Amino acid sequence: MKGPLDGKVAIVTGGSRGIGAEIGARLAEDGAAVVVSGRDADRLQRAVRDLEARGGAALGIAADAASREDCERLVNAARQQFGRIDILVNNAGITHDELLIRMKDEDWDRVIEVNLRGAFLMTRAVSKSMVRQKRGGRIINITSTAGAMGNAGQTNYSAAKAGLIGFTKASARELAHWSILVNAVAPGLIETDMTAPLSAAAREALLAQIALKRSGTAREVAEMVRFLAGDGATYITGQVFHVNGGLYM
Numbered sequence: 001m002k003g004p005l006d007g008k009v010a011i012v013t014g015g016s017r018g019i020g021a022e023i024g025a026r027l028a029e030d031g032a033a034v035v036v037s038g039r040d041a042d043r044l045q046r047a048v049r050d051l052e053a054r055g056g057a058a059l060g061i062a063a064d065a066a067s068r069e070d071c072e073r074l075v076n077a078a079r080q081q082f083g084r085i086d087i088l089v090n091n092a093g094i095t096h097d098e099l100l101i102r103m104k105d106e107d108w109d110r111v112i113e114v115n116l117r118g119a120f121l122m123t124r125a126v127s128k129s130m131v132r133q134k135r136g137g138r139i140i141n142i143t144s145t146a147g148a149m150g151n152a153g154q155t156n157y158s159a160a161k162a163g164l165i166g167f168t169k170a171s172a173r174e175l176a177h178w179s180i181l182v183n184a185v186a187p188g189l190i191e192t193d194m195t196a197p198l199s200a201a202a203r204e205a206l207l208a209q210i211a212l213k214r215s216g217t218a219r220e221v222a223e224m225v226r227f228l229a230g231d232g233a234t235y236i237t238g239q240v241f242h243v244n245g246g247l248y249m
């Protein structure tokens, strides 16, 4: 059966688990070949087997999203294996939560490095390829509600994710000339390893603010990414799509 993304090649950073793994799976279901990166080689191999079980071609590359060398190696490996890159999802992200007055320099720097600099490094490397290919492309940045409304205890993360929104808009303007569309998806509270450590009290307080009164699933985020990667989204660029059950409107 022919899928809407047959023949397309996607890179998903941090695609070995959580939201990234689900995005990879959703793109594979639509027929894309998927390259996933992450830091844990064993987990990556499991993610690749899972993608292959869905009938798709897949490749796992251990790479630190904050390292220029690693990003360039990842992009080269994808091109070597599949010959092209059509879709980039900048999903790799971390949190190091602390109150502002207690936050260490290292916690600030690392969160900005992985969430924001990582997206810049990957976008630069991939868009060079897309420009040469002359077939356009899609870049989707996973930001957060925290980047739009701020989150106490997450000044570093909120700044990185707000930065990613500015980066999305500026790169959308630059890359439009080559029909490369750049958008951001901002999830709210999604059940993954990242949110598992939330205390019951913090979870309750968040749920009370969500209009739908429940957390979201990685699949619900992946559906939005899949739409932005597909043929239904040809006139959309520089936008932020919130997938948050009405937490922030």
Ligand code: NAI
Pocket: 013, 014, 015, 016, 017, 018, 019, 020, 037, 038, 039, 040, 063, 064, 065, 066, 090, 091, 092, 093, 094, 114, 142, 143, 144, 145, 186, 187, 188, 189, 190, 191, 192, 193, 194, 195
């Ligand atoms: P997760 O912690 O389950 O997965 C994060 C992924 O990023 C993992 O695969 C990890 O290996 C990878 N990663 C982390 N640092 C990396 C690095 N230096 N280099 C390469 N890969 C790295 O988290 P989750 O929830 O799946 O998060 C995915 C994205 O969604 C992140 O950007 C996160 O900020 C964002 N997000 C998550 C929300 C949630 O409620 N879970 C809400 C809003 C945004």
